[in-house]
């Protein structure tokens with residue numbers, strides 16, 4: 001009975017159309033984005049994408065074969081709501097809600113603002129610490145400062161075009177999966193999650209992060225917004241290397257400025273690949289360092305050794321990112337670059 005009332009956010013739609021982008025011949029998925037890239041990105045390492053009138057995006061509502069999206073991060077089996085049979089998943093209904101894994105029977109209790117779907121959730125005596133690049137964002141102060149200057153600084157020194165322009169670029173890559181569900185992985189304070197939700201281009205949005213304070217900050221921003229579409233939006237705490245979604249259930253995964261923060265990018269991208277349905281699309285932004293560091297053997301070995309010691313994945317090369325996606329079963333790698341900024345995309349084979 002409980003299963004039957006799981007709302008939109010536990011639903012996923014099976015693909016009705018194959019992934020259309022022609023990855024062999026184009027570096028970018030649509031003519032629009034090829035135009036933007038050619039006109040604005042190649043010319044200068046500091047040039048940003050100009051806001052241009054975009055081709056109208058027709059959002060197809062995919063209505064066949066709904067099934068659960070949220071899964072136990074231990075068994076990867078779908079979760080069932082316990083208690084109120086009229087329960088449906090919305091941002092407002094998370095507090096106090098209880099989900100149970102049908103296989104291992106572990107229960108997950110909704111916190112005030114988010115669902116904690118980490119493997120260690122509910123542990124009384126055990127707590128886990130992650131590498132510094134993950135732990136840093138768990139501090140309340142960092143979460144508070146994130147959209148109040150921290151994120152903006154990426155444009156000053158990192159070549160990031162800024163959230164609005166990045167969002168336009170992301171939409172170009174996500175065109176083939178519009179109307180489906182999207183996971184904003186490592187959403188931080190939710191700047192893109194909120195844009196995805198308000199755009200109305202996706203049937204549901206899952207904003208996911210490991211940081212409790214980032215999720216709280218996202219919730220605070222949402223409370224300040226009028227008419228935010230809460231009914232198709234949910235906040236989830238999870239580790240990127242252990243995603244709480246049923247395999248092949250997600251249409252799109254976006255990860256802004258996060259890949260270099262992940263403890264193991266390969267474990268993370270493998271998880272993303274697992275949860276994407278055939279034709280599902282992965283889009284991410286990060287920093288790269290190419291040039292001599294990518295081609296001169298001594299320098300690339302030096303970089304690898306520095307990475308081993310520091311444990312940080314800031315400044316991979318484009319080739320490494322392509323290899324990472326390929327190694328995790330994703331195809332059709334394409335990218336947009338601007339100085340150290342790179343937006344990459346790849347898809348699950350159909």
Ligand SMILES: C[S@@+](CC[C@H](N)C(=O)[O-])C[C@H]1O[C@@H](n2cnc3c(N)ncnc32)[C@H](O)[C@@H]1O
Nearest residue numbers: 134137186187188210211239240256257258261
């Ligand atoms: C620089 S912020 C990016 C936020 C946002 N996506 C953006 O585009 O600005 C990186 C985010 O990655 C998250 N993160 C780091 N390690 C993670 C992990 N293991 N699992 C999930 N999220 C993680 C951090 O909590 C932080 O919110």
